[in-house]
Amino acid sequence: MVEFKTASEVEAMRAAGQVVAQALKAAKERAAVGVSLAELDEAAATVIAEAGAKPAFLHYHPGFAPTPFPAVICASVNDVIVHGIPGGYRLRDGDVLGIDCGAYLDGWAGDSAITLIVGTPRPRDVELIEVAERALAAGIAAAVPGNRMGDIGHAIATTAEGYGLPPDFGGHGIGRRMHEDPAVPNRGRSGRGMVLRPGLTLAIEPMLVIGGDGRYYPAADGWALHSVSGQRAAHVEHTIAITDTLPRILTTL
Template sequence: MVELKTEEQFALMREAGLVVARTLELLRGEVKDGVTTARLDALAEDSIRSQGAVPSFKGYGGGHGAPAFPGVICASINHEIVHGIPGDQVVRDGDIVSIDCGAIYQGWHGDAAITVACGGIDPALAELMRVTEESMWQGIAAIKDGDRLNNIGRAIQSYVRKQGLYGIVEGYGGHGIGSQMHMDPLVFNHRTMDRGPRMQVGMALAIEPMLTLGHKQTVELDDGWTVVTRDGSSAAHFEHTVALTAQGLWVTTAFDGGKERLAALGVPAHP
């Protein structure tokens, strides 16, 4: 079942979203040659807890022989797509690092991700990051009361296919979010035969495309979490949490609520 929120609940999700936004902005400035992903993880935990929130990811999952996620953030370098476990990996100039972060504020969740360049990077990587981020905004702009959910995946795929030969990762996508981090519905980043449910006011969705410079095939590592490209090509990942309100879209994990980027796409934003 899809959870529908009130304006008051969306306001709490906005607080959670701002915790995430501030934390990611902090980490963006800390991605430098020689930093470890464990250091980024420690900074994230301090940031989230100092703002009166709780990390969403730490201890997530587990059971049936699978390990719970041990980190506060997911830190995925180069060919790692998503769910990278923070540790002693060292970031070097020329790398790109995808950082996924979640926080809980008074029982409500925010979830967002960015991909950050370390130093000077290959122009192809910079373009991969640009296309991935813009495809996320194209997907966000497709959220509309009464329309079918698959319009989001259609918008993402249509944009990406016009930009070049990028792999659109399948099997990992967006999701409903609110009183839990992962909720119905699953949001694909590509067209599907199933048009999905109708979107409606009160829904909150995390939109998170993941693109690669090569093929879309993935492999999960033995740690039970880290997902990498099968062909070793680099990947990028961007994500925002979006509330569908009666006044328009409210990107709860964007500092301006998404107003600037949505206005450019002709989409009304929450005031």
């Protein structure tokens, strides 16, 4: 069931989104050559705890996963598209790192993701991240009253043309729960799908793979999704609210 939020509920989600943004900022600032992914997880966990919030990913157990998620952030390196478990891996020069974080504050959820390059950037990786961020911006810009859900997916896919978009994974509704209805596709047909209305809150999250092949396979842990091609991936995300005019991003500082 799709739930529409009041103005005060959107403000509460904005507060949760601020915690997520601060946690991502802390993890990004900690990311450097030689630093372990577990250290990034600790940095984000500290921010969330100090804000009086609760991590949304820790112990989360969706149907596709064999075990609950064991960490506060997802940390996805190079060919891992999403859902990487932060462990002992130490970052290397030139790694592409995606960090996804969610938190609950006063019963409301926020969800956001960034992708960055550790150390020396490669031009192709810089372009990958830039296109992913433009695709996210295009999807958000399409989230206005009177448009339809397919307009968001169409905007993302059009902007990301030439890159792989993994099937079966995309954005989602968000509110009292991290994942709510409706699903938000990263591919869509303009003018099709649910009509967008003020009060709808969504997590929009393009996932791009270099080379036009979005196929993936799960790691042995059942969580991380690797690109079949072995090419690098980027994942970016914001929680937004549809208003009477322009969409409002709830996960920026």
